[in-house]
Amino acid sequence: MKVGIIGSGGREHAICNSLKKSNKISKIFCFPGNAGTEDIAENINTDLNNFENIKNIIIEKKIDLVVIGPEKPLVDGLVDYLEKFEIKIFGPNKIASQLEGSKIFTKKLCKKFNIPTAKFGIFHNKIEAEQFLKETKFPTVIKADNLASGKGVYICNNEEDAKLAINEIFDGKFGEAKNLLIEEFLKGEEMSFFTIHDGQTFKKFGSAQDHKRVLEGDKGKNTGGMGAYSPSRLISKDLEYKIIKKIIEPTLKGLSEIGTNYKGFLYTGLMIVKNEPYLIEYNVRMGDPECQTILPTLKTDLFDIILSCCDEKLNQVKIEWFNKKSLCIVLCSNGYPDRFEKNIEIKNLNKIKLKKEDFIFHAGTVKKNNEILAIGGRVLNFVSVTDEFNLAKKNVLNNLENLKWNYGFYRKDIGYKVIE
Numbered sequence: 001m002k003v004g005i006i007g008s009g010g011r012e013h014a015i016c017n018s019l020k021k022s023n024k025i026s027k028i029f030c031f032p033g034n035a036g037t038e039d040i041a042e043n044i045n046t047d048l049n050n051f052e053n054i055k056n057i058i059i060e061k062k063i064d065l066v067v068i069g070p071e072k073p074l075v076d077g078l079v080d081y082l083e084k085f086e087i088k089i090f091g092p093n094k095i096a097s098q099l100e101g102s103k104i105f106t107k108k109l110c111k112k113f114n115i116p117t118a119k120f121g122i123f124h125n126k127i128e129a130e131q132f133l134k135e136t137k138f139p140t141v142i143k144a145d146n147l148a149s150g151k152g153v154y155i156c157n158n159e160e161d162a163k164l165a166i167n168e169i170f171d172g173k174f175g176e177a178k179n180l181l182i183e184e185f186l187k188g189e190e191m192s193f194f195t196i197h198d199g200q201t202f203k204k205f206g207s208a209q210d211h212k213r214v215l216e217g218d219k220g221k222n223t224g225g226m227g228a229y230s231p232s233r234l235i236s237k238d239l240e241y242k243i244i245k246k247i248i249e250p251t252l253k254g255l256s257e258i259g260t261n262y263k264g265f266l267y268t269g270l271m272i273v274k275n276e277p278y279l280i281e282y283n284v285r286m287g288d289p290e291c292q293t294i295l296p297t298l299k300t301d302l303f304d305i306i307l308s309c310c311d312e313k314l315n316q317v318k319i320e321w322f323n324k325k326s327l328c329i330v331l332c333s334n335g336y337p338d339r340f341e342k343n344i345e346i347k348n349l350n351k352i353k354l355k356k357e358d359f360i361f362h363a364g365t366v367k368k369n370n371e372i373l374a375i376g377g378r379v380l381n382f383v384s385v386t387d388e389f390n391l392a393k394k395n396v397l398n399n400l401e402n403l404k405w406n407y408g409f410y411r412k413d414i415g416y417k418v419i420e
Contacts, residue, residue: 003303004029004058005041006048006078007069010330010363010381011288013037015067015302017361018295022303029061035372036362048073051081058087065090067306071147074264074284075101090306091264092197092284096255099266099282103145103181106282113250117279118183118271129166132182133159141183142166144174153222155185188273189417190280191232192290193243195268196305198314199261202248204240205319206294207232209417210287214337216413223337224378227329227414229389230293234272243268243277251282263309292361292381293328297321324357327392327415328383331400331408333364336377344374344407352402357385358395379408389418 003025005012013036016028020040031054033043044061046053048070058066066082068074068091077094098105110117118141123129129142142165144152152174154165162182169177194205208230214220247268255262267283267290286294295302299320308317333340346365349372354360361383364376380403384395393415400410 001025001064001303002027002029002062004031004061004063004066005033005037005069006031006054006066006073008032008034008037009069009288009376010361010378011286011291012069013361013363014292014295014359014381015069015286016041017359018298018302019067022301024301024303029057029063031057034362035365035367036360038367049076051078054078055082055085055087058082059085064088065307065310067091068264069285071097071100071283071285075147088310090310092262092266093260095258095260096262097284099251100284101147103143103281104179106279107181109251109254110279113254115247115250115279116277118186120181120183122179122181124179126166126170129170129180129182130163133162136162136182137184138162139185141181141185142169143181143183144169144177145179145181146175146177186271186273186278186280188271188278189234191234191270191272191277192228192287193232193235193240193268193270194286194290194294195248195266196309196314196319197252197262197264197266198309198312199263200312201315202252202262202266203314203317203319205265206230206290206297206321207235208287208290208293209233209415210290211411211414214332214411216411221337223332225287225289225330226332226411227327228287228290228293229325229327229392229415229418230290230297231325233418239272239275239277243270247277247279288363289328289330289378289381292359292383293326296357296359296383296385297324297326322385324385324387325389325392326383326385327389327396328381329393329396329400329410329414330363330378331380331382331403331405331410332378333374333376334407334409340377341407342373342375346372346374346379346403346405348403348405352399354399355384355395358399359383359385360399374407389415390420393419
């Protein structure tokens, strides 16, 4: 079969890398892909907002199955559009994708179905929001309602920080914002919990802890993710049961009541407070960089799993994992998450001798005239899978140092909660 992957980040390179292991796949296409996917797939440079063009290429190339990596095409309804042409596609439809596309949609669902989450208020303009600050306890959390590539969340320690956040959101830093949320600050530890769904049933798909802040010690601005480790140190049978019963199952019931189901990866972002899970957010796709951290530990053929979801036969597949630890560190362009230079060559990549369970997944890269250029804020993902987190981190840092790229930076403390 021929498979198409929509997206250009580290997540899509990791998906591509896992799918290429399947003997049932004859060819992979990436829309638009990056310098890493180019080595294992045919990259097709196309505008992801042009659904008709994507559909025409899928039909022309006789692609049998399409996997959507990033959130925007899902929220914009690419699944619904392609299904009209009887194209087999993996990902949630437009209604279900509101779980990520609108934080207010999710909060209202939480309220209706008693899903544990932070207390919140919804505000439609700066005046309302700033008025509410007078009664707010700090720290508080302020969120853009719309998609913000993981960056539209502010933890504000005082009124001045909060006013800045409100202004940036309503002034369009993350696109047009008609609403924002102000939430209570939950004191606990974050965890990412993943499930995979076929519209009828779902199965667990790993856990991780992401490091969102740009600076070491979890300080500085929010980013799309500076690194992750898997599994999360917090996961246990008891906690897993609570997450499924108190959060995921009521959410699926809520979607069912509005006449839809869920098909695809579901990322449940949680705050764990005294072993109790609270929903922070949903993402309607695999996380990035959690995907790069989790997929290398998957033993079962990823293609079999995805195909079973498209055919509503996930209950017939046993998902097996290697009993390993995995750690990922993201190499970023200097200046990220603010302004950074583009089209800077990355030399020495071919000189890095990777061990069997070490990986480099490309994110913001492109290949031009046989040179690999950095074009994004998050550039490369260095991953190692071992028996111990300490060793995984040592391997990753060694590979990063061997790259000797002077135009980037990375956090050296990824996984500090599990590494002494």
